[in-house]
Amino acid sequence: MSTLKAVRGTRDLLPPETELWSHIETTARNIFARYRFGEIRTPIFEDTQLFARGVGEETDIVSKEMYTWEDRARAQSEKAQSLTLRPENTAGVVRAYIEHGLGDTGLLQKLFYIGPQFRRERPQKGRYRQFFQIGAEVIGPPSSGSESPLRDAEVLEMLAALLDALGIRDWKLLINSVGSKEDRPRYIELLKAALKPVVGQMCVDCQRRAETNPLRVLDCKVPEDQSIIETLPKIWDSLDAGSRAHFEQVCAALDACGVSYEHDQRLVRGLDYYTRTTFEFVHRIGLGAQNALIGGGRYDGLSELIGGPKATGIGFAIGQDRLVLARGLELSEETWSSFERLADVYVAPIGEALNAKALALARDLRRDGLRVELGDGSFKLKKSFETGNKLAGAIVLLGEDEAASGILTVKNFSTGDQQKIRREQLAEHLRSLSRT
Ligand code: HAM
Numbered sequence: 278m279s280t281l282k283a284v285r286g287t288r289d290l291l292p293p294e295t296e297l298w299s300h301i302e303t304t305a306r307n308i309f310a311r312y313r314f315g316e317i318r319t320p321i322f323e324d325t326q327l328f329a330r331g332v333g334e335e336t337d338i339v340s341k342e343m344y345t346w347e348d349r350a351r352a353q354s355e356k357a358q359s360l361t362l363r364p365e366n367t368a369g370v371v372r373a374y375i376e377h378g379l380g381d382t383g384l385l386q387k388l389f390y391i392g393p394q395f396r397r398e399r400p401q402k403g404r405y406r407q408f409f410q411i412g413a414e415v416i417g418p419p420s421s422g423s424e425s426p427l428r429d430a431e432v433l434e435m436l437a438a439l440l441d442a443l444g445i446r447d448w449k450l451l452i453n454s455v456g457s458k459e460d461r462p463r464y465i466e467l468l469k470a471a472l473k474p475v476v477g478q479m480c481v482d483c484q485r486r487a488e489t490n491p492l493r494v495l496d497c498k499v500p501e502d503q504s505i506i507e508t509l510p511k512i513w514d515s516l517d518a519g520s521r522a523h524f525e526q527v528c529a530a531l532d533a534c535g536v537s538y539e540h541d542q543r544l545v546r547g548l549d550y551y552t553r554t555t556f557e558f559v560h561r562i563g564l565g566a567q568n569a570l571i572g573g574g575r576y577d578g579l580s581e582l583i584g585g586p587k588a589t590g591i592g593f594a595i596g597q598d599r600l601v602l603a604r605g606l607e608l609s610e611e612t613w614s615s616f617e618r619l620a621d622v623y624v625a626p627i628g629e630a631l632n633a634k635a636l637a638l639a640r641d642l643r644r645d646g647l648r649v650e651l652g653d654g655s656f657k658l659k660k661s662f663e664t665g666n667k668l669a670g671a672i673v674l675l676g677e678d679e680a681a682s683g684i685l686t687v688k689n690f691s692t693g694d695q696q697k698i699r700r701e702q703l704a705e706h707l708r709s710l711s712r713t
Contacts, residue, residue: 333549
């Protein structure tokens with residue numbers, strides 16, 4: 278029989294790498310708390326319409342990458358429904374914001390999430406079909422200050438602080454403005470007109486995008502197309518005074534707190550809901566083609582697009598798989614090996630008759646806060662020592678004599694010292710060993 282494997286584009290995360298995953302999540306939670314973000318957990322699947330309307334029918338995500346299925350009705354009272362595994366979480370958060378009337382408070386809502394997303398992309402290093410995002414959204418009615426450029430700058434400054442806290446140095450922040458919903462159609466018309474005479478010389482993807490989503494032509498990475506793209510009109514020239522001033526104020530606030538950035542006029546991003554500020558944090562080494570660590574931007578019309586009240590906002594999502602890759606590159610051997618966390622002690626019963634007493638001893642030591650690995654009385658002494666040496670810093674032997682006398686033999690694996698310790702002093706003794 279053939280063996281079953283994880284589905285293409287998905288993978289198992291195993292220790293010790295999972296230690297790094299939790300370290301990153303804990304650091305993110307700590308930083309988010311300082312900015313008063315609260316956690317939101319939305320369902321992993323949603324009505325397909327949410328993404329079709331929110332992210333946009335013409336985007337790559339919706340047109341070819343979603344995991345969608347027809348969910349059959351199981352009772353007369355139910356209707357069949359098209360459902361989709363979430364390819365991203367901004368649409369879900371804004372749906373929840375609308376559904377729970379979060380805007381009614383009149384206050385800014387600051388929500389973060391950590392979880393899996395699903396896109397049927399071509400798998401490669403840093404690109405998976407199930408991947409993980411750590412994201413956050415700042416959204417509220419315009420009266421809550423949600424439209425202010427200060428919100429954009431604060432989110433970007435928070436991300437710079439998070440990358441610093443994680444010890445990731447080689448990042449670059451690219452920002453741009455894609456304009457308001459009035460600016461954009463104006464620019465797209467100009468772009469279409471400019472593309473008409475030249476698009477025949479461009480790659481097939483650009484030829485398709487020129488029809489379906491012309492902004493994405495700016496994103497093309499094909500070397501032969503670059504000289505043509507350089508001649509296309511710049512979005513900045515189509516922005517109205519309000520959009521320009523907004524962008525300039527974001528930049529001024531970033532300058533004031535020393536966050537460096539680069540204005541990348543070609544940064545358009547692959548989701549349709551963006552207005553004004555868009556950004557990406559790219560990592561300069563090691564990630565190859567998948568160098569975007571974080572993507573985000575403003576989505577001032579998204580709530581209305583999915584049937585909600587006017588609610589302006591900005592957010593981002595960090596690709597956690599990529600962040601782990603980038604962080605892993607900068608970790609020393611020593612830090613990696615510290616993730617292989619050893620137990621403080623290996624409790625070795627000598628003979629199966631001592632198993633039950635060994636469990637009680639392990640329970641007591643764990644109650645004292647020690648990390649304990651429990652062996653098995655069926656093991657020969659030699660095997661207990663060998664196993665203990667792999668898993669723990671010390672071994673405690675529990676045989677008939679030790680159980681009767683209350684005096685236990687402890688061997689410290691790192692020094693080779695062996696000592697007799699009274700049961701009452703055992704926890705303290707082991708603690709002193711794990712400190713050395
Ligand atoms: P996005 O740019 O599609 O934006 O994704 C954000 C990040 O998720 C990317 O920069 C990348 O690091 C990671 N990512 C995306 N696709 C994959 C994949 N197949 N495998 C591994 N990592 C991937 C969004 O998702 C928006 N919802 C961000 C946002 C939040 N905008 C406003 N609020």
